Amino acid sequence: VSRVYLNGEFLAREDARLSIDDRGFLFGDGVYEVSRAVRGRLFEDDAHWDRLSRGLREIAISVADQLDAHRLREISLRLLDENDLTGTDATIYLQITRGAALRTHWFPPAQTAPTIFASARAFEIPRTLRETGASAITHPDVRWLRCDIKSVNLLPNVLAKQRAHEVGAFEAVLIRDGTVTEGASANLFGVVDGELRTHPLSNHILPGITRKVLFELAEELEIPIVERPIRAEELPRLQELFATGTTTDVQPLVALDGRPVGDGRPGPIGIKLRKALEIRMGTG
Amino acid sequence: VSRVYLNGEFLAREDARLSIDDRGFLFGDGVYEVSRAVRGRLFEDDAHWDRLSRGLREIAISVADQLDAHRLREISLRLLDENDLTGTDATIYLQITRGAALRTHWFPPAQTAPTIFASARAFEIPRTLRETGASAITHPDVRWLRCDIKSVNLLPNVLAKQRAHEVGAFEAVLIRDGTVTEGASANLFGVVDGELRTHPLSNHILPGITRKVLFELAEELEIPIVERPIRAEELPRLQELFATGTTTDVQPLVALDGRPVGDGRPGPIGIKLRKALEIRMGTG
Numbered sequence: 001v002s003r004v005y006l007n008g009e010f011l012a013r014e015d016a017r018l019s020i021d022d023r024g025f026l027f028g029d030g031v032y033e034v035s036r037a038v039r040g041r042l043f044e045d046d047a048h049w050d051r052l053s054r055g056l057r058e059i060a061i062s063v064a065d066q067l068d069a070h071r072l073r074e075i076s077l078r079l080l081d082e083n084d085l086t087g088t089d090a091t092i093y094l095q096i097t098r099g100a101a102l103r104t105h106w107f108p109p110a111q112t113a114p115t116i117f118a119s120a121r122a123f124e125i126p127r128t129l130r131e132t133g134a135s136a137i138t139h140p141d142v143r144w145l146r147c148d149i150k151s152v153n154l155l156p157n158v159l160a161k162q163r164a165h166e167v168g169a170f171e172a173v174l175i176r177d178g179t180v181t182e183g184a185s186a187n188l189f190g191v192v193d194g195e196l197r198t199h200p201l202s203n204h205i206l207p208g209i210t211r212k213v214l215f216e217l218a219e220e221l222e223i224p225i226v227e228r229p230i231r232a233e234e235l236p237r238l239q240e241l242f243a244t245g246t247t248t249d250v251q252p253l254v255a256l257d258g259r260p261v262g263d264g265r266p267g268p269i270g271i272k273l274r275k276a277l278e279i280r281m282g283t284g
Numbered sequence: 285v286s287r288v289y290l291n292g293e294f295l296a297r298e299d300a301r302l303s304i305d306d307r308g309f310l311f312g313d314g315v316y317e318v319s320r321a322v323r324g325r326l327f328e329d330d331a332h333w334d335r336l337s338r339g340l341r342e343i344a345i346s347v348a349d350q351l352d353a354h355r356l357r358e359i360s361l362r363l364l365d366e367n368d369l370t371g372t373d374a375t376i377y378l379q380i381t382r383g384a385a386l387r388t389h390w391f392p393p394a395q396t397a398p399t400i401f402a403s404a405r406a407f408e409i410p411r412t413l414r415e416t417g418a419s420a421i422t423h424p425d426v427r428w429l430r431c432d433i434k435s436v437n438l439l440p441n442v443l444a445k446q447r448a449h450e451v452g453a454f455e456a457v458l459i460r461d462g463t464v465t466e467g468a469s470a471n472l473f474g475v476v477d478g479e480l481r482t483h484p485l486s487n488h489i490l491p492g493i494t495r496k497v498l499f500e501l502a503e504e505l506e507i508p509i510v511e512r513p514i515r516a517e518e519l520p521r522l523q524e525l526f527a528t529g530t531t532t533d534v535q536p537l538v539a540l541d542g543r544p545v546g547d548g549r550p551g552p553i554g555i556k557l558r559k560a561l562e563i564r565m566g567t568g
């Protein structure tokens with residue numbers, strides 16, 4: 001049975017129960033992170049902590065007494081250990097909400113303890129899919145205007161991902177005002193006219209940790225990245241397209257809305273970055 | 285102690301616990317309703333059921349085996365009874381999520397049971413506030429583009445309401461692309477140049493039940509309502525402004541961003557509609 005962390009305790013998953021007054025349940029009033037561990041080593045945990053801290057600040061949830069980077073590291077490592085995940089690939093899920101309180105749209109009393117939940121799970125890298133590429137569909141981006149906050153207000157993402165899933169596609173390419181923002185659960189990079197492009201950091205996309213690592217790797221590899229959104233009308237000219245994220249790594253997208261991207265096979269820039277990422281993570 | 289309904293059972297509130305894998309908690313993947321009861325009579329319960337059913341359809345959650353209008357009525361009346369609320373004003377909260385399952389953005393397996401939660405609470409009408417009027421602030425509308433679905437993706441509403449709360453205001457008047465959409469937790473009506481205006485039904489506002497009732501009452505009272513958004517630049521010319529909703533009734537807003545609305549007192553159209561609503565509800 002899986003062991004999870006909830007508000008200071010390590011428990012069997014089925015014993016970790018929430019109040020029906022939890023603001024995560026009632027309002028989606030919280031943030032989360034999914035991070036990666038490779039054979040017991042946490043990958044980019046400082047970057048995940050920084051993003052989490054920023055999100056908590058943005059929505060004014062304080063965990064000062066309960067959690068800091070050091071404590072989160074301890075919790076993560078113990079979850080890996082208790083779930084026999086120290087020898088394999090794993091993901092760690094962390095969610096923090098504003099806690100349980102009498103339902104009001106405004107914040108509950110200051111003494112309300114946040115809910116802190118973490119769990120770990122084995123992760124099997126879909127190596128064949130990474131090699132052969134996956135398909136994607138385009139979908140309207142109807143999300144809120146603070147997509148830079150990794151909140152659990154994920155219903156539009158769920159609906160877009162489900163639409164992709166129904167047609168056997170891996171990801172939905174979200175389009176807002178005629179430009180590609182990101183995927184339903186990943187950032188996107190594309191090659192147009194030989195230029196590697198991705199949406200600049202803004203309120204319209206999540207500042208992905210894998211995205212950040214790819215910028216570092218691209219610099220080492222002397223691959224220039226242009227932070228300019230891909231426009232919908234440029235999609236037919238895409239030479240490469242790939243999704244990036246903590247569980248997505250670098251996932252080539254070789255078909256879009258049923259038409260091949262480029263020559264319909266993973267392109268050289270994506271392959272180069274995927275391999276560099278595998279070396280960095282130690283998953284190659 | 286309060287008694288609530290959860291997945292077929294009536295329980296003490298503290299015994300009603302959720303799985304940490306509930307998609308309401310993880311994704312805000314659900315819809316809700318707040319309805320009103322007056323001395324044991326449900327108000328507009330058919331309209332609430334219709335809106336709920338539509339929302340469930342829109343996000344493809346099926347409760348066919350667990351809930352219908354008749355069963356919801358039974359649950360609601362029993363909650364009123366078990367909580368000694370049959371002689372007073374009360375609200376009934378209902379939330380339905382896609383249930384608990386292994387976390388994936390796409391939908392869980394079809395056999396996953398939805399989570400159905402309902403509770404009732406005494407409601408004290410803030411009569412003084414209804415008489416004297418309340419204040420409001422303007423705030424950017426950063427919500428998603430399906431505000432017609434009453435989902436629990438409410439973080440932007442929470443943040444806007446908190447901002448209002450911090451400055452002692454009752455409501456945030458949300459503005460998108462230069463036009464007033466609605467409040468953080470209520471629809472809005474305003475009088476400009478003698479004309480009663482409200483945002484037309486669209487993906488940008490919730491189809492409020494009180495809003496619907498007010499259209500019926502306005503027709504009886506021969507007060508024309510123009511469904512055209514109020515533009516931000518018209519706000520200084522507002523003669524009246526009021527918020528409407530299940531727990532808001534008709535709440536005059538007599539100050540906006542610290543400046544009086546009209547002469548700073550509740551206006552005649554709002555008063556007339558508030559009184560007609562009280563008669564209809566039986567709360568007068």
